[in-house]
Amino acid sequence: MAPDEPGGYRGVFRVREFRAVFVAHLMSLLGVVVSEIALTVLVYRLTGSPMLSALTFALGFLPYLLGGTLLAGVADKYPARRVLVVCDLLCAACAAAMVLPVTPVAALLALRCVIAAISPVFNGTRTATLADILGNGDRFVLGRSLLRIVSQSAVLTGFGLGGLLLAVVSPRGALGITACTFAGSALLLRFGTKRRPARGGDSGALLRSSLSGARQVLADRRLRVLMLLFWVPPMFSVAPEALAAPYADVIGIGPAGLGLLMCALPVGTIAGELYAGSALGPATRSRIVLPLAAVTLLPLTVYAATPGLGWALVALTLSGAGSAYTLGLDRWLIEEIPGELRGRAMTLLTAGLMTIQGVGMALAGLAAEFFPVSTVVAAAGALGTLSCLLLVAEARKTEERDGADRNMTSG
Structure with a gap:
């Protein structure tokens, strides 16, 4: 096949x-x-x-x-x-x-x-x-x-x-x-699994090879924006999870309600992935990458009204489902990365994703020391949406540039 x-x-x-x-x-x-x-x-x-x-x-x-x-x-x-x-x-x-x-x-x-x-x-x-x-x-x-x-x-x-x-x-x-x-x-x-030869990459020392790979990936404008589209939404989406316990106290729900708040985002993520993977074709998944990335954090702004459990669950589930944009983004990224850089690029992607989520949790907790929890989550949704809109605009520019480059080459 x-x-x-x-x-x-x-x-x-x-x-x-x-x-x-x-x-x-x-x-x-x-x-x-x-x-x-x-x-x-x-x-x-x-x-x-x-x-x-x-x-x-x-x-x-x-x-x-x-x-x-x-x-x-x-x-x-x-x-x-x-x-x-x-x-x-x-x-x-x-x-x-x-x-x-x-x-x-x-x-x-x-x-x-x-x-x-x-x-x-x-x-x-x-x-x-x-x-x-x-x-x-x-x-x-x-x-x-x-x-x-x-x-x-x-x-x-x-x-x-x-x-x-x-x-x-x-x-x-x-x-x-x-x-x-x-x-x-x-x-x-x-x-x-089969034994496959090393991809090669930098033949020098390990540290130099690692750092040069990171520089090569992040210096490429197209690769950089694709990486950021993987990293930035999760940085903001962890806010409601990090602050689920204090928010449960704010709206007066017990441990069962807290458990639902913790589960809603991953449930939405799983549902979105399954739907996009099974019901949508490759072309459709590619078309929805940027629109979904632009709005995936928008439902979190409903926290500005301090919603009850039901509306909060709807917002979190919708936000999680929006992360289905990553299926199309996966293909864009793997097609852009040179073969000899693939291992280093994917390692950097994983490390950045985990690190930025930890940073997001810490920042959400710090902000909640000075502002109401609902305000912090709503602000994460608003700031995250603004950041994603900027990344989407940059992704469109790099897509047009790469398309023009390819046309010039083929001409």
Whole structure:
């Protein structure tokens, strides 16, 4: 089947290598979710410190930028399968070291940082490999969509399942399960995917290769705006999630209502992805990228009126559904990135996305110290929409420029 031959999500699953990547993603994602909960609980039990417990969770975000910037060259300098397997094995070793009773709290936090620094390299390499497995066309878009849907589903169910697991086993026992999931993912990738040669990239030192790749990607006007279209909306959309608990207090709803507020955005995201991936064709998904990106944060402005639970859920679900623009954007990006830069570009994309969400959460929390929660969320929607409109205008300009360049070349 050619890369652009229609087949929907079912057609993607017919590719044997993708099935291995998909199951490996499920396993490593399970490991990450379980380790986040188990390690947070373990650190709290060892120290009795809420601050250290919260820091343990935050360390899942902070090293992303470091790892994604300084280690991105790994994704192109070495064969992709080797990079993926080694990343999984390193994470398994870190989780196994956390299981040891003699491991002190400082070492637990350091190991958490190592796993977080490895994650963008793993995710970027896997995304680049996905293009090798599925091609640069529609199957790549749908494959990426499936991995995102799984990740969003983990937001809904993962922490609940992790909590249930800790009712049965100790935190260190749960970390032992995490080590096994990473090892299982490594085995699947080793024996379920083909060996492909390294893409090459910069032949110099790793640090220089990583930084030069980031410079090349961000110096290209078209690539830069496409990356920002991935990064900017999530920076603002995390505001209602970060402030869900205080907003629940404001409108007087209990824990069940708070749970609904936390679930609405990922539910909308999953629904939007599934609809766009299964009901819309590649051309339509491409046409809706910029219109959807322009308005995806607009529903959050309803918070200016301090809506009750029902209207807040509608706004959050609509905003989440708007993120379906990323399916078409995935194809634009993969078609623009030179092959020798693909691993580094995708690693940078992952690192930037996680980092900017952490920044967005921190800024939303800081703003809520000085302004009402509803005002902060509404402002995030308004400022985010303005930012997206500027990016959409820039994307149209670069699209016209690239089209003119191609026409001149062909002439």
